[in-house]
Amino acid sequence: xxxxxxxxxxxxxxxxxxxxxxxxxxxxxxxxxxxxxxxxxxxxxxxxxxxxxxxxxxxxxxxxxxxxxxxxxxxxxxxxxxxxxxxxxxxxxxxxxxxxxxxxxxxxxxxxxxxxxxxxxxxxxxxxxxxxxxxxxxxxxxxxxxxxxxxxxxxxxxxxxxxxxxxxx
Numbered sequence: 001x002x003x004x005x006x007x008x009x010x011x012x013x014x015x016x017x018x019x020x021x022x023x024x025x026x027x028x029x030x031x032x033x034x035x036x037x038x039x040x041x042x043x044x045x046x047x048x049x050x051x052x053x054x055x056x057x058x059x060x061x062x063x064x065x066x067x068x069x070x071x072x073x074x075x076x077x078x079x080x081x082x083x084x085x086x087x088x089x090x091x092x093x094x095x096x097x098x099x100x101x102x103x104x105x106x107x108x109x110x111x112x113x114x115x116x117x118x119x120x121x122x123x124x125x126x127x128x129x130x131x132x133x134x135x136x137x138x139x140x141x142x143x144x145x146x147x148x149x150x151x152x153x154x155x156x157x158x159x160x161x162x163x164x165x166x167x168x169x
Contacts, residue, residue, distance in 0.1 A: 013153040013162040021145045025051040025138075028149060028166070029058020032134070035165040036063065036116045038087035040157075041130040043122035046138030051147055052120045055136065056091055063116060065089045071120070079111070088115045095121040132157035 019025050032042075036059070044052040057069045064084035071093055080089040090111055111117070112129055119126040127133065132155030139148045153162035 013159050014150060015153075015162050015166045016148060016150045017166055019051070019147040019149050022051065022054050025054045025147065025149075026058035026061070029055040029060075030062040031058075031167075032151075032165050033059045033062020033116075035161060036087075038115060039113050039130070040116050041112060041126065041133040042116070042118045043126045043133055043135045044118060044120045044138070045123040045136065046147075047140060050138040050140050051149075052136075052138060055138070055149075056089075056118050056120070059116070059118060060089050060091075063087065063089055079115070090115045090117040092117065092119040092126075093121060094119055094125050127154075131155050134158060134162075 017028065019028055032055075036042075042059070044055065046052050053069065053071045057067075060067060060069045060080060063082065063086055065080035065082050065086075065088060067080060069080065069089075069091065076094075077090060077092045080091060082088055088111075117129070119129075123135070123137075127135075132153075135152040135154060137150045137152070139150075140146075141148070151162060151166060153159065
């Protein structure tokens with residue numbers, strides 16, 4: 001399927017990393033945070049216990065926002081203000097949402113430009129919130145703590161910087 005006339009397909013860049021354990025997942029989030037800015041959207045996908053909230057805890061630490069960072073499953077969304085003059089973190093859990101209409105009811109698009117927004121369980125729901133985004137897919141190996149994390153930078157914003165985010169350069 002081609003893009004509508006006058007509109008180019010989004011640019012994608014992909015990086016895959018192996019993450020041995022929970023502390024390493026938090027560290028990956030911390031490294032990602034170093035390159036995030038207001039308006040950035042991260043869409044996290046992975047099974048229960050994959051490490052989505054742990055990754056978000058690292059992002060929050062790197063952004064220096066007020067915590068604690070816990071899964072917002074029952075409140076659906078939490079805003080964590082910055083303690084250092086940076087953007088706030090909007091942490092969303094879309095697990096219990098029935099579709100984009102319910103996500104849209106949260107009015108996240110009103111806060112996207114001023115915040116870093118992380119949406120757990122966001123695949124198939126949150127992509128419409130921003131043209132440029134990081135899609136983070138976390139897969140867990142059987143009988144081990146190791147995870148494989150695939151980070152897909154969608155859009156021009158991420159085309160040239162995604163490798164630097166993960167490498168911590």
